Amino acid sequence: MTFFVTGTDTDCGKTLISSALLTAAKGETVGFKPIASGCEQTEVGLRNSDALALMAASSIKLPYEDINPFAFEPAIAPHIAAAEKGLKLEPKRIEALLKMSEFVGADFCLIEGAGGWRLPLGEGHFLSEVVQSMQLPVILVVGMKLGCLNHALLTAEAIKADGLNIVGWVANQVDPDMAYSEQNLETLKSQLTAPFLGYVPYLADATAKSAARYLDLAALESV
Template identity: 65%
Template sequence: MVFVTGTDTDSGKTLISSALLHNATGKKCGFKPIASGCEQTVDGLRNSDALALMAQSNMGLSYLQVNPISFKPAIAPHIAAQKVGVSLTAKVVTDHLVASPLLAADFALIEGAGGWRLPLGNGEYLSDSVRELNALIQQDDHTINVGIILVVGMKLGCLNHALLSIEAIKADGLNIIGWVANQVDPNMCEIEANLISLKSLISEPFLGYVPYLANANAQSAAKHIKL
């Protein structure tokens, strides 16, 4: 079971998550517990990130199982929740995940929103939900835990963002099982030098470098990732 987080909002979490699911075998499913920036459809609010994960899953989950908490405006989720009078807490998120067929999958992936310290309001963060989920799972089976994969959006400033994210994840007691470098800036200077720096500074497994892809999709990104 993995939780995919990023160095910031536009690091490419959905592309990498979809690629990881594409490469996975057996029963596999992706979850996007919180999503802002949803489109109103006849079936209700729909988020493109959640739909992308569903396209790479094979367990036939409903949209609400994949994305139980959705907001129409593309703004910080805790602000969107306040505007519509929804209580957004770490427990609410954890309860949704625990109630899902998470443990029935051979490969279950949860995609976060924003970065590791996404605020939920009232002093809580999405990272609190990940810690709670990990604790609940380990109560039942000490051989299972939630492994964190960090997506580093390769652009100016990524070194600082990556190191601070790793520091925060470790401080929360979670296990980082790997990181992916995803080039989001096609014109980033010294991409190779930055990759060398990240590899020397990050001790966790390097899962791959995804170059800037003009027509990015799960299949094309999957060729650059190994898990």
């Protein structure tokens, strides 16, 4: 089964949670990061830390270019970075590249988005269009910090308005000093109707393995 992982905003912990989901999942696993900015130039080309983390957590090993086909060095909005290189982030091209996920033999496959749900691709297009076209079930990562209630509820509304299902959500504590975090979590539990996959507390030395301990993927098995 293939899932799309989105978040309430940038730096909500999508990659940590995606890596943890891959670690906790049963069977053969693989994670994709189709678009990434803020890549580093290496001897073998541009490399993104998020994509590398997904690769490390995946049991199926694929070439980097298959995992992260659109890699940009500037840490800016991907459609702006693409335009500077004379490239177009066309939804149909992205979808064609991602459809290879159907042929890698994975029992559990994740496609991690960039930024939030409405990531611009340029020329009026958004990454969410690709998710719509592929009709992927969505996992929402909520970065627990001030403002997360509004961000989470608006993101959930947008996903549902696009005709897609949120099959699970994860609360990820990104601000260790967030006031009334427990009360905020309870509010989210009462407002978000999707299955709750777990609360990951703030981890000073966060790893996929340590975060995976807090997740329960049982609700995803019936998707």
